[in-house]
Amino acid sequence: MNPPPAAPVRPARDIRVDFLRGLALWFIFITHTPGNLLAHATLRNVAFCDATEVFVLLAGYAAGIAYGRMLEREGWLAAAARLVGRMGTLYVAHIFLFVVFAAQVGFSAAALNQAAYLDELHLDPFGNEPYRALLEALLLRYQPHFLDILPLYIVVLGLFALALPLIRRPAWLLGLSVALYAVTRATGLGLPSWTGSGWFFNPFAWQLLFVIGVLLGRAEPARLLRRFPWQRGLALLAGALLLAAAASLNLVWHGPGFGVQAPEWMGAALSRVDKAALHPVRLASVLLLCWLVGHLIPRNAAWLGHPLAAVFVMMGQQGLPVFCSGIFLSFLGRLALESASGPLAQVAVNVTGLAALIAVAVVSAWYGGEAKRKLTPALPAAAAPARP
Amino acid sequence: MRAPLPRCLVLLAALLAAGAAPAQVPTAEAAACDAPEELTALPAPLAGVFAALSHTELRILVVGSASTQGGGTSGPAATWPERLAARLGAQAAPVTVRVTVFGGRGTTAADHARIIAEQGPLVRPHLVIWQLGTVEAARGLPPEEMAEEVQDAVARLRARRGERTDILLMDPQFSRFLRSNADVETYRDWLRVAAAASGAQLFSRWALMRHWVEAERIDLERAPRNRRVAVADRLHDCLAQALVRTILQGSPRPAR
Numbered sequence: 001m002n003p004p005p006a007a008p009v010r011p012a013r014d015i016r017v018d019f020l021r022g023l024a025l026w027f028i029f030i031t032h033t034p035g036n037l038l039a040h041a042t043l044r045n046v047a048f049c050d051a052t053e054v055f056v057l058l059a060g061y062a063a064g065i066a067y068g069r070m071l072e073r074e075g076w077l078a079a080a081a082r083l084v085g086r087m088g089t090l091y092v093a094h095i096f097l098f099v100v101f102a103a104q105v106g107f108s109a110a111a112l113n114q115a116a117y118l119d120e121l122h123l124d125p126f127g128n129e130p131y132r133a134l135l136e137a138l139l140l141r142y143q144p145h146f147l148d149i150l151p152l153y154i155v156v157l158g159l160f161a162l163a164l165p166l167i168r169r170p171a172w173l174l175g176l177s178v179a180l181y182a183v184t185r186a187t188g189l190g191l192p193s194w195t196g197s198g199w200f201f202n203p204f205a206w207q208l209l210f211v212i213g214v215l216l217g218r219a220e221p222a223r224l225l226r227r228f229p230w231q232r233g234l235a236l237l238a239g240a241l242l243l244a245a246a247a248s249l250n251l252v253w254h255g256p257g258f259g260v261q262a263p264e265w266m267g268a269a270l271s272r273v274d275k276a277a278l279h280p281v282r283l284a285s286v287l288l289l290c291w292l293v294g295h296l297i298p299r300n301a302a303w304l305g306h307p308l309a310a311v312f313v314m315m316g317q318q319g320l321p322v323f324c325s326g327i328f329l330s331f332l333g334r335l336a337l338e339s340a341s342g343p344l345a346q347v348a349v350n351v352t353g354l355a356a357l358i359a360v361a362v363v364s365a366w367y368g369g370e371a372k373r374k375l376t377p378a379l380p381a382a383a384a385p386a387r388p
Numbered sequence: 389m390r391a392p393l394p395r396c397l398v399l400l401a402a403l404l405a406a407g408a409a410p411a412q413v414p415t416a417e418a419a420a421c422d423a424p425e426e427l428t429a430l431p432a433p434l435a436g437v438f439a440a441l442s443h444t445e446l447r448i449l450v451v452g453s454a455s456t457q458g459g460g461t462s463g464p465a466a467t468w469p470e471r472l473a474a475r476l477g478a479q480a481a482p483v484t485v486r487v488t489v490f491g492g493r494g495t496t497a498a499d500h501a502r503i504i505a506e507q508g509p510l511v512r513p514h515l516v517i518w519q520l521g522t523v524e525a526a527r528g529l530p531p532e533e534m535a536e537e538v539q540d541a542v543a544r545l546r547a548r549r550g551e552r553t554d555i556l557l558m559d560p561q562f563s564r565f566l567r568s569n570a571d572v573e574t575y576r577d578w579l580r581v582a583a584a585a586s587g588a589q590l591f592s593r594w595a596l597m598r599h600w601v602e603a604e605r606i607d608l609e610r611a612p613r614n615r616r617v618a619v620a621d622r623l624h625d626c627l628a629q630a631l632v633r634t635i636l637q638g639s640p641r642p643a644r
Contacts, residue, residue, distance in 0.1 A: 034567045105569055112565050112609045145528055145571045197529050252584045253577055257592075261431040267584025271539060274532040334568040341564075341602075 014221070015304055016297050021058045021316030022361075025323055027051035029353055032146045032330035035337040037346050046246040048273055052149060053286040055323075056206055059153065060213020062319065063160060068167050068218050076165050083161035087154050093324045094150040098137050101144055102126050104331040108338055125194070136194040143193065146330065148200040149323075155191070155203035156210045163211075170215050177211040180204055185277055198276070205277040209286065216290075221299070230295045238288045245285065311358045318364040325360040329353050420605045421626035427596050428630050430589050433638035434554040440514035441639060445484045448472070449511045451500045452491040452519030455561060460608070460620040469517075471628030479632060488513075496523050497534045501541035508545055508553075515554045515635065516545065517591075521579055522560040525570040534575070535582035542586035555588035556634070562597035564609055591634055593627060600626070 027042045028051045044050035070079040105126065125142065126133040136142035140151045166173040183189060184204040191199045216224065252262040252270055273279045303309055315322045333349045440446040450456055450469040461467050473487035488511050490503045497520045504516060518541075524534045542555050559579050566572055576594060583590040600606040606626060611619040 034571070034573065035564070039573075108565055108568055112563075143528075145569065193528075195527050195529065197533075200528060253580045256431045256580070256583070256590060257426055259426075259429060259431045262584045264585060264587050267581055267586070268539070271532070271535050271578075271581045271585040274530075276530060276532065338564045338568055 014299060015313050016293075016299065016301070017058055017061055018313040018316035019304055019309055020054060020293070021062075021319060022312030022314065022322070023316075024051040024054040024058065025315055025319070025326055026312065026354065026357065028055065028149070028323065029326035029330055029333075029357060030350070032327060033333035033337065033349065033353070035341055036333065036349060038350055046249070047242060047285050047289065048245050048249070048279075048282045049286040049289065052201070052275075053209060053278075053282060055149065056152070056156070056209045057213040057216075057286060057290065058316075059156075059319070060210035061217035062213075063157070063210070064167065064214030064217030067160070067164060068214075071164055071167065079164055080161040083157055083164070087157050087161075089320070090150055090154045090157070093320070094140075094147065094154070095138065097147060097150070097324065097327050098144070100328055100331055101147055102133075104335060105144075108335065111335075112338060133194075141192060141194045143200060146327070151199065152201040152203050152206055156207050159203070159207050160210065160214070167214060167218055170218065173211060174215060177208050181208040181278075188277075190277075200276060202277045209278060209283060212287070228291060228294075235292065235295070238292055242285065242288060242292075245281075311361070314365055315357055315361040318361040321364040322357055322361050326353075326357055329356055420600075420622070421629045423596055423599050423630060427592065427599060428633045428637070430591075430634060430637055432589070434515060434556070434589070434635060436514045436549075436552050436554040437635055438639055439552065441480060441483055443483070445486060446476070446480060446515070447511055447513045448476075448485065448487045448515045448517060449504070449507060449513035450487060450489045450491070450517045450519070451503050451507075452517075452558065453495050453523050454493045455522075455624075456489050456491045456519060457493065459561075459624065460616065461624050462617050462621050466621045466624055468624040468627040468631070471625045472517075472631050475625075475628050475632050476635065479636065491519070494523055496520075496529065497537040501537045504541050505544060508548060512549070513553055515556060517556045517558060517631070518588075519558040519593075521572075521575045522566070525560060525572050525575040526566065528570070531575050531578035535578045535585070538579075538582035538588070539586045542588050546587070555586070557583050557588050557590045559590065559592055559594045561608075562594045562601060564601075591631065596627070596630055597623070 030036050030038045031042055031044065031051060033039075039045075042051065043054070067079050067083060070082055109127070126144075133142055140154070143151055163173060163176065166176065181204070184202060188198075189204055190202045191204075193199055219227075248262070248266050248270065251260065252267050255262050273281045275282060297304075304313065330353075333353055336345055336349050339345075437446065450472075456467060456469055458464065459467060464470060467489075469487055469489045473485055476487075477485040488507070490507060491500060500518060500520055504518070508516075518538070520538070521534065523529070524531065538557065545553055545555065557579055559576050560566060560572060572594070576592075580590055582588070597606070600623075601609075606619060606623050608616070608619055608623055
């Protein structure tokens with residue numbers, strides 16, 4: 001059981017992935033700050049997918065690499081234990097963010113005269129039944145708006161821990177994943193929520209995107225290129241499809257404001273594309289985008305080394321701290337945009353927000369938050385047999 | 389967190405000044421309700437309403453959640469459905485305008501659909517104004533299901549009434565609090581999709597109220613406590629005026 005030296009086989013880290021992940025994390029901060037005008041410039045305005053899809057796909061990619069290696073080195077039990085540990089970290093982070101959220105809502109409610117009509121609606125479960133709300137939040141059955149990505153991630157990681165050995169048999173893993181996705185979509189299988197309507201993101205459907213990310217992360221880049229080569233015709237078709245999607249979405253959303261009514265069949269078609277259980281169109285959109293970006297951005301593109309791109313690469317490499325800080329900062333951003341929403345406030349929120357995210361990434365990378373910490377214990381262990 | 393206080397006071401003072409002045413000058417009050425044309429315009433005129441206007445009676449069925457019932461106003465007579473009945477009645481005379489209101493606090497699209505199914509055959513409305521989305525957004529109910537309720541209800545109504553009934557969807561009230569704490573944009577997107585898919589039209593109360601807030605004309609959330617009811621009354625009256633403009637758009641009886 002002496003594996004050959006891994007270094008020459010293993011390709012260098014694909015920093016395009018880190019860059020895109022960093023970008024997605026920035027978009028998540030922006031779209032989690034309602035009222036932020038930059039939100040009009042994010043993916044969701046032009047495509048059937050948004051930063052959530054990108055985040056889950058790339059989370060799968062990173063997990064495939066990290067836990068795949070761990071599985072090879074230390075076996076299923078150890079790798080699964082690490083995954084469970086990761087789930088614990090995410091859970092604690094989620095509960096921390098929930099507490100911040102509750103405090104922010106309380107502060108906002110007091111600062112704004114929202115009593116005028118929102119009180120009548122009994123809109124605030126935390127205000128009405130605080131103990132129950134706390135319990136439901138701990139059970140992940142109460143997920144306030146904008147706090148629904150981490151619970152999804154936790155459950156998907158749990159499923160991944162169970163299926164981990166299957167990453168040696170990609171076809172089996174993909175087959176099982178597609179089957180679960182199909183069953184979920186056909187039967188409405190899902191996890192219950194306090195409000196009685198299921199989770200905002202159904203993990204049993206979204207796991208497919210994560211698994212595709214895992215397989216992409218595990219695949220050898222050269223083989224991947226052979227399997228999904230660049231074809232100009234296909235690329236043009238993909239581009240046309242994505243453009244058509246962008247045009248029809250915007251026609252339906254904004255057409256009436258300009259006196260243009262979208263045809264009913266178009267509205268009816270769009271109304272079937274749900275996000276909760278990851279409609280196949282959304283899945284296809286993000287995979288098409290992934291294929292296009294994978295080919296259009298060369299692996300060693302020079303601009304990825306530019307400091308401007310490098311900060312996003314670094315943010316992507318420090319995924320969890322940057323994600324959590326992004327959500328935390330978005331709460332502060334909301335408070336700021338509630339008190340003022342003029343151009344000055346917009347610039348201030350976005351500049352401060354991005355600067356803080358970069359700072360978190362820099363500090364986390366410097367003291368070795370993500371990745372490094374995982375590698376360090378492994379090194380002495382590997383070196384140990386060499387010592388007399 | 390004491391820093392925002394002085395700014396709040398300045399704002400309150402400004403609002404007080406702005407709120408007090410127009411109360412004595414009716415023309416200024418009317419101007420406060422002005423809005424860019426595109427916020428009240430529809431891509432197509434309301435055929436059912438026009439047909440009714442050439443006869444003797446225009447029947448409107450209003451269905452919705454809390455704002456149809458009170459919404460912080462001084463009383464039922466000051467809510468936007470009642471103000472709409474009064475303002476539209478004055479303009480549409482000699483045609484009689486009859487507004488019937490159903491709904492209540494915390495009701496969802498599914499409740500509204502049930503009401504429309506029950507009341508549609510009784511009221512035989514020429515126009516249904518369906519106010520929805522706030523409760524769904526606040527409670528995080530699935531937006532896709534909300535859209536489905538709308539599509540099904542409109543299809544049923546169309547099967548029964550054909551082109552004689554127009555449907556106008558109305559989205560949530562603009563509120564910074566709601567915007568911060570609920571994913572309102574998603575629900576507004578789905579309301580637009582539902583309108584497009586069913587052939588209904590959308591009256592964007594959200595965009596209109598946001599315009600009034602940004603123009604510092606009507607801002608319920610920043611109104612001082614003692615002025616809140618008065619501001620709510622004015623808001624509902626302004627909404628009614630905007631609705632009249634929307635409903636009569638392109639009609640032989642242009643909104644005054």
